Amino acid sequence: MTLSSVLDQLAKLPVPVTKEQEEDDVFSLCRCCTDLIQFVRPFVQEARLNQCSGNQLEKSHKTASGQDEGAEDELRTELLKFCMKTLSQPLLDVQIRDPDTLPLSPLRTFASEILDILGAVGESLPSLLFHPLLKRKEVPGFLEEEVRYPKNSLASLAHLVFVHHLAADTFPSVFSPLFCLRSNMEHISILLSRPEDSRLQKGLELYEKSMVRVEDGSLPADLLEIKTFLTVPQDLVKVMTVCPKHDLRTKGLKVFQLSIDKFHTEAKYRFFQYMLRTSNHSGVEGYIIKNIKNQIDAALQPGNSNIWFEGAHLLPLLRKVFSLPDGPETDLLQNLDRVMESLNLLRYLVIRDKVTENQTGIWTELYKIEDTFMKPLRVGLNMSRAHYERELQGTMENKKKKTTDKSVLSVSVGGDVLPKMTSESQIQALHSALHTFDMIESVLVRIEELTEVKDGLEPAGELHPLKT
Structure with missing residues (x-):
């Protein structure tokens, strides 16, 4: 009853955000945690x-009646509940600082003590951490598995x-990086699915640490059949695109690229297909397409040929890339x-890719790309x-009719009403849009010139599906 009451009060205390706040213990959280450890x-x-x-001998003698044995089980259960509650609050929201940053950290000491208590009540750290992958035996007691x-x-x-x-010093180092990654993906998914900055930060850090130990290009494609290897990238996309904190968005992009680098070639191919199908975000899709280009470039290097980023396997991926979401009416x-x-x-x-070699199959597919991508574009x-x-002409005419430059205009572009702004700002935005269209057209024209020059040449023979 005491532990439950104290933890309820502890959860109400603000968490120190800066190093100075922890040193000065401005919210008294550090002192409370230290006293709590003394109490338990x-x-x-x-x-x-x-x-x-x-x-064991004394224990068997004491528990002959079964009464003391029940008390011991209840003691272990209450201490386990205490550890689990403190891991969730406050430790899940606390930023633990390394000894180099803060030599004497009460919160780091508190976290270490909690891990020590887990061992004292017979809980194995590997068993707890790899809980998602291991089938645990039934544990007697009044706590259900998910509550425990x-x-x-x-x-x-x-x-x-x-x-x-x-x-x-108590955690075995025999587990492979891949095994640790597979298990941690469950924990990472829990952290990245929360909106709090502290949870997102910890999810990104755990994902990065789990990935760093894995060898580049080693993760097999069958991992993508595991749910978390698809849901975690989706959570990462949310962090990269909608998180208000710039440093978390930047960190998310770094970890996203790190995860791509760790995949085997086939896994990269399948991952790119999945992301193009599900991301629904132009920036993310553009980033994936840039990665596809890098993989094709690596495959075309002498001695680096692979079946996934050239030839018949590449064409379905290119068809996903060279398409417009809404055809000619796509918002460019x-x-x-x-x-x-x-x-x-x-x-x-x-x-x-030369026409006479046609390693990627682009010249065989070009007429389809012209119909589905270039012409609609x-x-x-x-x-x-x-x-x-x-719209630009109308805005400029309206400006001339106004008696003052401070007049505010409301203009509809593409069916959407743009934010109210002065006529000068509106004209500048419209000019910027027209400049963007010129930039797109300049690249499109260059591609049309390149394909016209090579039209007279016959592409290399028909591509046939390759056996994997």
Whole structure:
């Protein structure tokens, strides 16, 4: 009852955000955590003695009636509940600082003590951390499995062990990086699915630490059949695109690229297919297309040939790339990143891959690309430019009619009402849009010139599906 009451009060205290706040203990959280450890220490010592193998004879004598045995189980259960609650609050929200940053950290000491208590009550750290992958035996007691081992608490524990290396002297180093990654993906998914900055930060750190130990290009494609290897990238996309903190968005992009680098060639191919199908974000799609270009470039290097980024296997991926979401009516400004990266990839292919070699199959597929991508893009460009030129002309005429330059205009572009702004700002925005269309058209024209020059040449023989 005491532990439950104290933890309820502890959860109400603000968490120190800066190093100085922890040093000065401005919210009294550090002092409370230190006193709490002092309070539970005698009970932990009793639980440790009960676990000691040298005490088995005395234990069997004490528990002959079964009453003391029940008390021991209840003691272990209450201490386990205490550890799990503190791992969730406050430790999941606390930023643990390394000894180099803060030599004397009460919160780091508190976290270490909690991990020590887990061992005292007979809980194995590897068993807890790899809980998602291991089938645990039934544990007698009044706690159900999910109540006994809350997912948030296990995610917090994984961050303490793998990022801050707490309890490293008691944690075996025999587990492979791939096994650790597979298990941690469950914890990472829990952390990245939360909106709080502290949880997102810890999810990104745990993902990075888990990936760094894995060899580049080693993760097999069958991992993508595991749910978390698809849901975690989706969570990463949300961090990269909608998180308000710039440093978290930047960190998310770094970890996203790191995860791509760790995949085997076939896994990269399948991952790119999945992301192009599900991301629904122009910037992310553009980033994926840039990665596809890099993989094709690597495959075309002498001695680096592979079946996934050239030939018949590449064509289905290229068809996904060279398409417009809404055909000629696609919003080119909203989809600018995807459109420009697609054009850059197409320009690269027609320059790099000779017609007589046709390693990528681009020359066999070119007539389809013209019909599904280049011609609709040309129509869309003409429609968009005409619309924006008309809006620009109308805005400039309206400006002349106004008696003051401070007049505020409301203009509708592409069916959406743009934010109210002065006429000068509106004209500048419309000019910027027209400049963007010119930039798209310049690349498109260059591609058309390159393909026309080589039209007289016959592409290399028909591509046939390759056996994997």
